[in-house]
Amino acid sequence: MADLSSVFVRYDLKKEAGEKTVAVSKDELLQKVMTAVVDGDEDNIVDIVNQALKVHDPLVVIREGLVKAMNEVSRLWDEGIYYLPQTIISSDAMMAGLDVCEKKMGHSMEKKGIVITHTAEGDIHDLGQQIVNALLRANGFEVIDLGKDVPVDDVINAIKQYKPAMVTGTALMTTTMTAFNKIANRLKREGIELPFVCGGGAVSLEYVTSFDLGIWGKEAQQAPPMATDAVSGLSWEHMRDKYNG
Numbered sequence: 431m432a433d434l435s436s437v438f439v440r441y442d443l444k445k446e447a448g449e450k451t452v453a454v455s456k457d458e459l460l461q462k463v464m465t466a467v468v469d470g471d472e473d474n475i476v477d478i479v480n481q482a483l484k485v486h487d488p489l490v491v492i493r494e495g496l497v498k499a500m501n502e503v504s505r506l507w508d509e510g511i512y513y514l515p516q517t518i519i520s521s522d523a524m525m526a527g528l529d530v531c532e533k534k535m536g537h538s539m540e541k542k543g544i545v546i547t548h549t550a551e552g553d554i555h556d557l558g559q560q561i562v563n564a565l566l567r568a569n570g571f572e573v574i575d576l577g578k579d580v581p582v583d584d585v586i587n588a589i590k591q592y593k594p595a596m597v598t599g600t601a602l603m604t605t606t607m608t609a610f611n612k613i614a615n616r617l618k619r620e621g622i623e624l625p626f627v628c629g630g631g632a633v634s635l636e637y638v639t640s641f642d643l644g645i646w647g648k649e650a651q652q653a654p655p656m657a658t659d660a661v662s663g664l665s666w667e668h669m670r671d672k673y674n675g
């Protein structure tokens with residue numbers, strides 16, 4: 431009888447195992463989380479994250495485990511070691527881990543205010559947005575998640591419908607980030623002013639501050655304090671001074 435034991439071995443990863451190095455955490459449990467995401471270990475990520483959550487706060491698991499692991503995946507991609515399949519599997523593992531952390535954080539009963547989040551038209555890179563969603567919800571904000579690849583018109587219509595205190599956008603591609611100044615210009619033309627926090631690998635401080643309403647978000651952790659300021663009535667100009675000044 432033929433030996434089929436190695437039929438599911440992923441030779442692509444096996445071959446590259448020597449070449450990839452996962453960013454090292456001094457904490458064994460966080461290191462396991464990182465390794466599981468980088469290896470795309472979808473079978474075990476939930477258990478591994480649950481183990482880490484016995485010791486660490488969910489925000490620490492997100493920041494020191496999941497986000498660091500995706501930074502490592504980004505590096506592996508940039509260096510040509512990872513291709514689309516490995517990256518997709520790692521992304522899925524990260525999302526599964528994030529889901530566990532989000533459940534553990536729970537949602538506070540009283541909502542502090544509404545924030546609309548979206549990933550730019552034409553862009554399916556939504557991991558940054560998902561992290562932003564989780565952190566905002568954990569901090570008691572009502573998140574209207576418009577999802578990924580959201581047409582400019584849909585963002586404008588949602589802002590008119592829900593009247594949020596703040597809107598966020600995530601873009602990972604130079605071709606898609608241009609949706610942000612279109613949104614900001616449309617809002618200004620229609621007399622709507624609110625802080626529009628834009629983040630994601632493609633966008634820079636220079637780009638986001640080149641149009642009115644725009645505030646650059648470097649790290650997802652900035653989203654809750656920014657939303658707190660927006661709800662308390664801080665204008666987009668003051669927020670820009672505070673966070674991008």
Ligand code: B12
Nearest residue numbers: 504553554555556557558598600603604629630631647650
């Ligand atoms: C993972 C990944 C994918 C995954 C996406 C899975 C998913 N669900 O998101 C998959 C495999 C599906 C994918 C597909 C593609 N990808 Co891709 N992908 C990446 C990769 C490796 C990592 C991106 C990532 O998720 N980083 C981790 C997240 C957490 O980072 P982030 O979103 O930037 O968020 C952080 C901050 O920016 C910030 N943040 C983000 N949003 C916000 C919002 C607020 C309010 C705040 C405060 C902060 C904030 O917080 C986060 C950290 O705390 C990058 C390479 C790289 N070096 O970045 C390429 C990359 C983005 N991809 C790229 C490309 C070209 C593609 C494809 C077109 C490939 C193809 N030929 O099909 C398609 C895209 C199709 C499309 N229409 O969108 C290019 C884009 C080039 C460019 N500059 O235009 C990159 C840069 C790779 C490269 N060097 O060429 N990709």
